[in-house]
Amino acid sequence: MATYRQPLRLGLTGGIGSGKSTVGQILASLGAALIDADQISREVTGPGGAAMPAIQSTFGGAYVDASGALDRTRMRQLAFSQPKARSQLEAIVHPLVALHSQQRIQQAIQSGAPLIVHDIPLLAESGRWARQLDAVVVVDCTADIQIERVMQRSGLSADAVRGIIASQATRTARRAVADVVIANEAHCTLEQLQAEVRQVAALFGL
Ligand SMILES: CC(C)(COP(=O)(O)OP(=O)(O)OC[C@H]1O[C@@H](n2cnc3c(N)ncnc32)[C@H](O)[C@@H]1O)[C@@H](O)C(=O)NCCC(=O)NCCS
Numbered sequence: 001m002a003t004y005r006q007p008l009r010l011g012l013t014g015g016i017g018s019g020k021s022t023v024g025q026i027l028a029s030l031g032a033a034l035i036d037a038d039q040i041s042r043e044v045t046g047p048g049g050a051a052m053p054a055i056q057s058t059f060g061g062a063y064v065d066a067s068g069a070l071d072r073t074r075m076r077q078l079a080f081s082q083p084k085a086r087s088q089l090e091a092i093v094h095p096l097v098a099l100h101s102q103q104r105i106q107q108a109i110q111s112g113a114p115l116i117v118h119d120i121p122l123l124a125e126s127g128r129w130a131r132q133l134d135a136v137v138v139v140d141c142t143a144d145i146q147i148e149r150v151m152q153r154s155g156l157s158a159d160a161v162r163g164i165i166a167s168q169a170t171r172t173a174r175r176a177v178a179d180v181v182i183a184n185e186a187h188c189t190l191e192q193l194q195a196e197v198r199q200v201a202a203l204f205g206l
């Protein structure tokens, strides 16, 4: 039976719009295997996705679009204004994200990746991950910058972004779980971010 070296496992997190996906992409370009919880969450809520039967029975057909996928705009409005609905949605989606992550971890190990990076938006909120990770990297910036970046990227209103930020861990709570903090503030250019990520990557053998 083949044996595989166990790669280091890094958790990557940050509030909405902090820049964690950008940091994840830079780490992937340096050779890390990236496992993106948001991406898996989108897959399982896509047309005919594994989460869709439970979403349909819990929230009703109004939250399923014509293609059989989650109606993300409608669900975003519900989930970020009603904590109970958000919990119900998380209870459906998170176990599936964990299951699919396990499969991707095995693939990454078999492909010989030197480092696995788990991009997990809700890492600080969830007790699930801590014991599986060797270290946690937090991408950090002010709420004003988060709002500006998300408004530019998605066209959401400032109030909508504030609502999402309010539903997430505080900046202090997130920094408390960090082994490394990457400051991705307003003055940080993408080139500077890239240089900072390269230094962090070197700490973990990339
Ligand atoms: C509510 C949904 C439909 C909104 O979809 P939308 O396309 O607008 O956003 P997207 O999925 O790209 O998420 C963008 C960002 O929102 C934040 N966010 C997403 N879900 C949550 C949540 N449950 N709590 C707090 N913040 C969240 C994260 O910062 C994430 O990076 C979607 O986010 C969702 O299905 N959320 C529940 C699953 C979940 O918890 N995903 C996050 C980690 S697996």
Ligand SMILES: Nc1ncnc2c1ncn2[C@@H]1O[C@H](COP(=O)(O)OP(=O)(O)OP(=O)(O)O)[C@@H](O)[C@H]1O
Pocket: 014, 015, 016, 017, 018, 019, 020, 021, 022, 023, 038, 121, 149, 150, 153, 184, 188, 189, 190, 193
């Ligand atoms: N240092 C930077 N300079 C310029 N633009 C940036 C910088 N960091 C991030 N961005 C931009 O800000 C937006 C948000 O970044 P990104 O998608 O990486 O954040 P995120 O934390 O993954 O967000 P979400 O939680 O919503 O998935 C993107 O459009 C990205 O290109």
